[in-house]
Amino acid sequence: MKNFSEFTNSIKKYRVQLLATAVFVAALVIIAAFSGSRAVPEPLEVSDEPVVSQPAEESSAALAEGVGLYVDGAFVAACDSEEALAEAVASAARSYGLASDGAEEAAYSFANAISYESGEFAEEAFASQKDISAMLFSGTDYAGRPLAASLSVTSKKTYVIENVIEHGTRSVYTDSMYEGYMAVESEGADGVEAETYEVTLYNGVEVARELVSSETLVEPVEEVLRYGTKKYYGRTTVSIGTLHKPYDGYVSSGFGYRWGRMHNGIDLAQHGASCYGDPALCAADGVVTAAGYRGGYGNCVTVQHDDGMETLYAHLSRIGVEVGQELKAGDQIGNIGATGNVTGPHLHFEVYIDGVAVDPLLFLDYDFVIYD
Ligand SMILES: [Zn+2]
Incomplete structure (x- = not known):
């Protein structure tokens, strides 16, 4: 092994050195193959010294005129022109992700000393612009040896x-x-x-x-x-108290004149989801006075309560109670639907006191009211 190192160190010509290395590696492989699986070849000694070289020097190989590229003094490869080498360097810099993600490339710079020198170089040291760019990016010279210093590219993108x-x-x-x-x-x-x-x-x-x-x-x-500030003066004068919410949604349309006609109740719907099929609940204890289809109301239920109050539930998809049935506040009277004169599923709810329609919100507590 020692003799072999001395032998290779004494040879300066790369081609011979490479050939000798290849022959030695081949010999090791052959020895290993013939001496059985237990034989493990000793690793080759690899020098950590940076390779600083002038390949044209002392070479007996054919020489050609060209321009050599050096990174921190180490020869990388030769090419026909300095322009081609400069473009190879720029291309290697771009390989570091520059301008590949839609960003605008502003500038780049190397911490390394990049130099170009004209002269005579061994023909094998010549490489194409593309190959030289690949060498720089991978950090090796034309013979595959590691460069003395790897490229340090600082780039700016916008x-x-x-x-x-x-x-x-x-x-x-x-x-x-x-x-x-x-x-x-x-x-x-x-x-x-x-x-x-x-x-x-x-x-x-x-x-x-x-x-x-x-x-x-x-x-x-x-x-x-726009928020309303007008007080409900009637709230304190009605003795019936708070009703059970017929549906825990929001008020999509209020009581009063709507689109040129009187809206006798409120519309209840669900935000961000359909209320169709959800249970409609009785607002207070009472007795069912009507349950059936009723023109624009669609499937409709009315319930009579104390204090002369009557409640009405319209547009139901299904009626679940019968006339004469006694109900408690919160009992289900049917399911919300879109029967009758509607543009979409909702529960239309009315409250009457002594036969006069009043705003159901006088007796209900909904946080979210949309007034349109
Ligand atoms: Zn309505």
Whole structure:
């Protein structure tokens, strides 16, 4: 082994050195193959010394005029022109992820000393621009040996990132609407902002990020919500008290004049989900006075309570009670549907006192009311 090292060190010609190495490796393989599976060849000694070389020197191989590329003084390969070598270097830099992800490439630089020298080089040291680029990226020279110093590429990229600017909400108050009612005065809209970042990468890995500029592309539009402040004066004068919610949804339409006609009750629906098929519940203890189909009400149930109060449940998909049946507050009277004159499934609920329709919200506590 020692003799072999001395032997190889004494030879400066790479071709001979490579050939000798190949022959030695082949011999080891053959010896290992013939001496059985127990034989483990000793590893080759590999020098840690950087390879700094002038391959044309003392070479008996054919020489050719060209330009040599050196990284930190170590020869990499030769090419026909310095332009081709410079492009190979640029291409290797781009291989570190530059300009491959939609970012704009700003600049790159090497910590290494890159130099080009004209002269005569062994023909085998010549390589194409593409191959030289690959050598630089993999950190090897034309003969596959590791370079003395690997490339240290610092690059800068510019990214433009678009962010949503969330719109704000402003509340206005009016005594022309009852307390607890809300209406959308004007719709809001989110804006868009473009942020430009300069990102610094070292060998393709981000090491720094700086916000260069920020620009508003689309201004956000403020949402305006109108809230009612008008008090329910009737609330304290009615003796019946609080009703059981016929459906625990939200009020999609209130009591009063709607689209030029009187809406005698409230519409109850579910936010973000269909209420179709959900149970409709009796609002107070009472007796069923009607249960059947009734024109625009569709499948409809009415229940008589104490204090001259009557409640009505309309547009049901199914009726689950009979006339004369006694009910407790919270008992199911049927299922919510879309029968009769409707645009979608909801529970239409009415309250009468001595035959006069009153706002059911006088007796119910819904947090979320949409007044349209
Ligand atoms: Zn209705």
